[in-house]
Amino acid sequence: MQKPATVQYDIHELLKQRWSPRAYSSRSIEPAKLWSLFEAARWSPSSANEQPWSFIVAFKGDATHDKMVSALAGRNADWARNAPVLILTIAQQNYKTAGRPYRHALYDVGQAVAHLSVQATAEGLHIHQMGGFDADKARELFVVPEGYEVVVVLAVGYLGNIADLPDDMRERENAPRTRKALSEFVFADQFGAPLSAETVQNEVVEENITGQTNAAR
Numbered sequence: 312m313q314k315p316a317t318v319q320y321d322i323h324e325l326l327k328q329r330w331s332p333r334a335y336s337s338r339s340i341e342p343a344k345l346w347s348l349f350e351a352a353r354w355s356p357s358s359a360n361e362q363p364w365s366f367i368v369a370f371k372g373d374a375t376h377d378k379m380v381s382a383l384a385g386r387n388a389d390w391a392r393n394a395p396v397l398i399l400t401i402a403q404q405n406y407k408t409a410g411r412p413y414r415h416a417l418y419d420v421g422q423a424v425a426h427l428s429v430q431a432t433a434e435g436l437h438i439h440q441m442g443g444f445d446a447d448k449a450r451e452l453f454v455v456p457e458g459y460e461v462v463v464v465l466a467v468g469y470l471g472n473i474a475d476l477p478d479d480m481r482e483r484e485n486a487p488r489t490r491k492a493l494s495e496f497v498f499a500d501q502f503g504a505p506l507s508a509e510t511v512q513n514e515v516v517e518e519n520i521t522g523q524t525n526a527a528r
Contacts, residue, residue: 312470314488329432330488331439333390333480334471337371340395344434348467351430355423363403363416364423367453371395378452379464384443387464390480391441394466399449400424402460420462431467439466 314330316322349366357363369375371394379397380388391397402416428438441464449461473484494505 312473316488316490319493325429325432329428330437332437332470332473333439333484334473334476335390335394335437335466336469336471337393337395338469340436340468344436345396345467347434348427348430348436351426352423355419355426357419357422358413358415359406359408361403361406361408361413361416361419362423363413364420365401365403365459367399367401369397369399371397379449382444382449382452383441383464384445386480387441387443390476391439391464391466393471394439394468396467398465398467399453400462400465401455402462404458404460416460417462424463424465427465435469436467437470440464441466 312332313328315327316330318327345368352364352366353362355362355364367375367379369379371392376392376397379399380392383391400420402413402420404413404416405411406413424440428440431438444464446461449455449464453461455461473481476484497506498504499506499510
């Protein structure tokens, strides 16, 4: 099953194809593919190159996987327990070099997970990111020390059979993907004032004219 994004402007095919399923196959992830996800995260940018991300990895069938499932909230456990790999993401809260609060830590961890998710798509894998879990329980279960924040849980694996999901989840799985219009979050001049295509076009034309004038001197 594929659910490519419907885009207004063209984007990379990997970004079009990335989506977050709930139906996972029991097929194991090849070790080289799994390591490639963390390699992608490793090369994500970060403030002062602090690389504030950490990952705890759990494999289906082991006690760590069971513990991670037990920390999930709502109905996430109903489907995520089938994923062959679950990953707890963790953010460092202070700069190690300066000791001051790391205000951009969550942003940087998000970048690392974004890199990881695109690499997963390139490997034919799918990732579903979950904020629905008991962070305090996860911290206790996995002995996360002070100075670190648990962020999200990732389910990783190959796409399974959607027919195996409960009816309501199957409906959500088959529903079209939607996103806000660009005008709702891309602004000019001030917050809430949409950046128009005309403004972008005029800026490009002005830049080209300036470049041609400078080249003629």
